[in-house]
Amino acid sequence: KQEVTQIPAALSVPEGENLVLNCSFTDSAIYNLQWFRQDPGKGLTSLLLIQSSQREQTSGRLNASLDKSSGRSTLYIAASQPGDSATYLCAFLSGSARQLTFGSGTQLTVLP
Amino acid sequence: SQTIHQWPATLVQPVGSPLSLECTVEGTSNPNLYWYRQAAGRGLQLLFYSVGIGQISSEVPQNLSASRPQDRQFILSSKKLLLSDSGFYLCAWSVRSGIGNEQYFGPGTRLTVT
Numbered sequence: 504k505q506e507v508t509q510i511p512a513a514l515s516v517p518e519g520e521n522l523v524l525n526c527s528f529t530d531s532a533i534y535n536l537q538w539f540r541q542d543p544g545k546g547l548t549s550l551l552l553i554q555s556s557q558r559e560q561t562s563g564r565l566n567a568s569l570d571k572s573s574g575r576s577t578l579y580i581a582a583s584q585p586g587d588s589a590t591y592l593c594a595f596l597s598g599s600a601r602q603l604t605f606g607s608g609t610q611l612t613v614l615p
Numbered sequence: 616s617q618t619i620h621q622w623p624a625t626l627v628q629p630v631g632s633p634l635s636l637e638c639t640v641e642g643t644s645n646p647n648l649y650w651y652r653q654a655a656g657r658g659l660q661l662l663f664y665s666v667g668i669g670q671i672s673s674e675v676p677q678n679l680s681a682s683r684p685q686d687r688q689f690i691l692s693s694k695k696l697l698l699s700d701s702g703f704y705l706c707a708w709s710v711r712s713g714i715g716n717e718q719y720f721g722p723g724t725r726l727t728v729t
Contacts, residue, residue, distance in 0.1 A: 537717060537718065544723075544725065545723065546705055546722040547659075547705065547720040548720075549719060549720075552717045592658075592659070602664060603659075603661070603718060606658065607657075607658045
């Protein structure tokens with residue numbers, strides 16, 4: 504069964520810093536991974552999708568990488584802004600199931 | 616463009632009462648549909664998914680049920696709510712063809728069972 508771990512659980516940084524959020528998984532037979540953003544009391548917003556054949560995806564100040572051999576994914580946020588404050592979730596679609604398996608999230612606070 | 620709607624946005628129900636949450640998708644046809652629950656202090660858990668009208672798969676045993684009466688409508692129901700049913704319920708959709716498609720989530724319904 505796929506297990507997903509996100510570290511750290513919470514992170515507080517000053518505005519302008521570059522930061523990395525980590526996600527690890529146990530089942531290397533994945534189809535893709537998605538990084539989501541969740542604001543308090545809101546639904547999930549998809550940020551980036553990486554297919555299993557890809558190593559990274561970029562969107563604006565965000566860059567997500569995937570290393571299946573080590574069972575890791577990272578989300579890099581450049582030049583962080585207070586508006587980036589939210590909970591970031593990673594999720595994997597594994598080969599043996601149709602559903603996404605989610606990590607517990609990293610709560611990011613960017614201080615002005 | 617595709618949009619996904621959920622209602623109600625918030626709901627407070629007593630223990631033992633029935634439940635009906637609705638999700639509809641616009642701008643696409645034949646989607647896969649999903650119900651997730653996010654309980655306090657816990658991650659998102661898939662409850663049900665559907666690949667077509669009347670086709671429902673359950674991922675966890677519970678007192679909830681799901682139905683898909685129309686192609687773009689997904690309903691989550693219960694005959695008698697439990698305190699443990701409280702949580703944030705999210706509906707999602709993905710393109711049906713192929714594997715590994717991106718999932719898109721609705722705004723969610725906050726359910727409090729008292």
